[in-house]
Amino acid sequence: MIKITDLEKYYATEEVRTIALNKLSFQVQKGEFVAVMGPSGCGKSTLLNILGLLDDPDGGSFIFNGIEVAGFNERKRADLRKHNIGFVFQSFNLIDELTVFENVELPLIYTGVKPAERKARVDEVLEKMQIMHRRKHFPQQLSGGQQQRVAVARAVVNNPKLILADEPTGNLDSSNGNEVMDLLTELNEAGTTIIMVTHSEHDAKYSHRIIRMLDGQKVTENVLTEYKSNTLEV
């Protein structure tokens, strides 16, 4: 599903050029659950931003579902993103002025889903995440775990093929954290590809494979569970 080759990203100020990704290459198969680990500043988040089409690489190739997307402009990226990718952030990134329902509904609005269908789909996903009773609340009225469940609901409401999770349990206590990891595992078992950046060895164990990074490069790769997809899509 994803194939990156010699991916490069620099952050340059007037005097210093920092290399965030240094000729990074790997592949992710459809339906796989991959954890990316490494110390702070190793380039994990930069990688996730590029994989999520939120940022563009400075060099290398990025093939998503068989299409080279490294040179896409913002409009094309946005289009591809809203139909294929869901995001879960460490800090939830819910919009404070919108209710739970409205937050989850947002991606559907941008993909042009009709109101009646939107309602049905939001309700369904809220039910699944067990936060239906909170649908009229605002984010600040929820606990951290509830907020992250809303964020996950929002990420999956559009049935994306890929979910990118950036330290999804970073702001949660262990029981809420476990709940969220269980949710992600369930989604993965249902067929969604997941790439998760994490600091937590515990969370990483939920994945099929752990990619460890340092200074923008891949250092090691541990396969925890052999994942076999029916077809090797690249």
Added chain:
Amino acid sequence: MLRNYIKIAWRSLLKNKITTTVSLFGLILGVACFMLLGTYILNELRYDRFNEKADRIVYVNYNYKSPSDKEATHTNLTPTAVVPVAKRMFSEVENAVRIYSYNRELQVGTKNFTEKNMVLADEALFDIFSFHFIAGNADNALDNPFDMVITQTTAQKYFGKSEVVGNTILVNEQPYNITGVIEDHPLYSTLQFDIVGSYSSSARATNERWNSANDQSFLLLKSPDKLAAVQEQYNAYIKEEFRSDFEQGYETWLDFVPLSELHLTDTASGNIKTYLYILGAIALLLLIISCVNFTNLMTAKSSDRLREIGVRKVFGAKRQSLIFQFITEAAIVCFIAITSAVALAYLLIPVFNAVTGLNIGVSSWNFTYFSLTITILFLATTLLSGSWPALVLSKFKPVDALQKRGASLGGSASLRKFLIIFQFTISIAFIIATLVAREQLQYIRETDTGFDRSQVVILDVSNIKAEKIEALKAELMRGQHIENVTASASSPVDIRGGYSLQVDGKMNGNAMSVTAAPVDKDFIKTLDLTLLEGQNFNETDKKQVQLVDNERTYAFMLNEKAVAQLGLKAKEAIGQKVNLNGRHGTIKGVLKDFNFASLHEAITPVVLFTEYDLFDKLLIKTAGNTSESLTAINTIWKSFYPNRSFEYHFLDDEYNELYKTEQRTTTILNILSSLTILVSCLGLFGLAVFAAAQRKKEIGIRKVLGASIPQLTALLSLHFLKLVLIALLLAAPLAWYATSIWLQDFAYKITMPYELYLFSGIAAVAIAGLTVSFQAIKAAIANPVKSLRTE
């Protein structure tokens, strides 16, 4: 989608209650003031335009200059010949009318009235101007001598009913036949007579003269664009007709003013046009300030929403949809603000009228103008406040937006700085200008005009015979609390009579144009005018002018300017034989210059002379308790004129009335400058709140590292105060320029009070300092643990 935007706009307004209130309030205030001043300006501009033929009506001004005059004399009154000549000689003149002020004693049944608002006019009046006849026929209402038309209110006043056609009113004992009743004049009409009699009632009608100017003349042209041509033809005609006078250096010419300009160029009520420009500019500036303010706060707040923009982008929002969202939000807020502002303006009209003494109304809100203005305002504020966040914020890469990278938003920060400087420059300039204007008006009120205006009561004695006035005067002098009494043809603050003065027997002696007024012998004493040389008028002077024609001699008092223009020293002037429009006599005294007109005008040569048959005013200098004096005067008046109402005013008030346009403008300026500074401070406050919130983390860190509360307060406040100081530097020359121009309009004025600049500066900095430090202190004393944790 739209519902979603409206919802989020509404919730984000509610979330930031302080900034919302502040920005909305400022905008509402600005728009409401703009509407109010706009209404006022429209009221002034629509003067006389209701006349159906307004575009073709011109008013005639008369100008003359004799060879010894330094400057020409301009008057809005014209000789009786102007209208008949215009009708006879110039084919482009369709019709013309003379209006002559004719205030006389009226008798209705057994009751006597003094009518102060009666005129005589040619029959063309009703053809040229638009009047609504309630009764009678406009076509022939003034065709015959002693016809008259009265307004509805006048009919009610004299008869208690409107159906009065066919009744008669005695005017100086001559019966006039009422041939029509018209609706009262609109407030915005220059013509405001109560009664109009036919011009043919007066001997003036058959007496075509060029040498005395007392009529208002209006011409109806066949086409509005013929104004310049007819004026030119007419002046050529005058030049030809009075060729020999022109050859001797006497000049006479007319100039035509379109009716629509008449009210605006009326010098008697101050130069309204200038004030309308000033107020218009102020209204616009206040509007701009409040819009700027609003934009400022909105953009400040919007960068708070970067994360939201990031989230929306991550989930697929396109740039257009974000632009649309921000514009929609701005539109909602602007709609609320403008609707409220219109309502507020409507509610404030009575207040505005009470404060300014004007009478404006929403009837001048022409629907087209009104909706156009509102639409433009709505679009402008929406675009101004919505486009920055729409265009700039929507451009952010989602990942930058999410991490609030570039959240300090360099570009917008300098935009906001610029806007704050702009606002405060205008506010401070306003404050300075207001203070300077106030100082000038204070100066006018308190300046020594060369005579004592205090405690002088003025009674109208027009149409009362000189002997009767004498008797009344003698009786008053016996009364208590009365120091002195005198009579005169005009009020000492408004002497207008134009005469020409000539030294007898002087070779090549050209006549000199002077302003002059007949006065009674006690005039100088009563008003405490300063006699520099010679003697005051006395009993002998009074007797001399009451002799038969060929024995009669006049006594003249000249001011310093007049003596100087005659080329004499004060001492030499005494005893000099002169004649004033055929009145022969000697110069009896030289008076120190005094201001006999508004201080807009420099003192010109003036002559006072004894003549006992032209008095209109009785001036009574009272002493001690004013109300007791008035009671005493009233009692004596009633004993003389039981049927004539006792109407009086004070000389001081009449003097102040000369500056009513200035006073009104200063009042409006006072209010507006307070409002501008208020709106600017609201903006500053909102931004301080915002800055404190944005720098919460920084403040927390600084505090943890040991910064004191005063240090933190200074950190947050100084940034804003620096901007206010820059504004002060910009405002000072601006205010200097504007007030210098305004002061040029006065012949007598203050020297520029620079200390007021300093004062305004200190005041502005202090007000701004208070505004921001309140917020800064609040931020500085907050618990740093809390602010650091929330980041």
